[in-house]
Amino acid sequence: MSRLSQSDCSMDLADRAVxxxxxxxxxxxxxxxxxxxxxxxxxxxxxxxxxxxxxxxxAIIIPVLAGVALVCFLCVFIGSVMLKSKRKKA
Structure with missing residues (x-):
């Protein structure tokens, strides 16, 4: 069994805090x-x-705007990933 190093332990603590x-x-x-x-x-x-x-x-406007922003972000993210993978193939 390997022992956790000091950095692994501090990262675990930071992840738990976040x-x-x-x-x-x-x-x-x-x-x-x-x-x-x-x-x-x-x-x-x-x-x-x-x-x-x-x-x-x-109470309706804020969640709708947040949902639209989330969908826009996801579309931009998926588009950028598709463009990067297309460039790697070429």
């Missing part, structure tokens, strides 16, 4: 969005909690 950070960010966004879309419509309009959220229209 993964934990991404999980925390995702959980925060999910909780915020779920509260915004599911619970906030049932709260009175003059309640102070509405100050922390955007208008309801943005």
């Amino acid at each position: 993964g934990f950070l991404l999980c925390c960010i995702s959980l925060t966004i999910f909780t915020y969005y779920s509260f915004w879309v599911i619970i906030l419509p049932f709260v009175d309009d003059d309640h102070f909690i509405h100050n922390y959220f955007l208008p309801q229209e943005y």
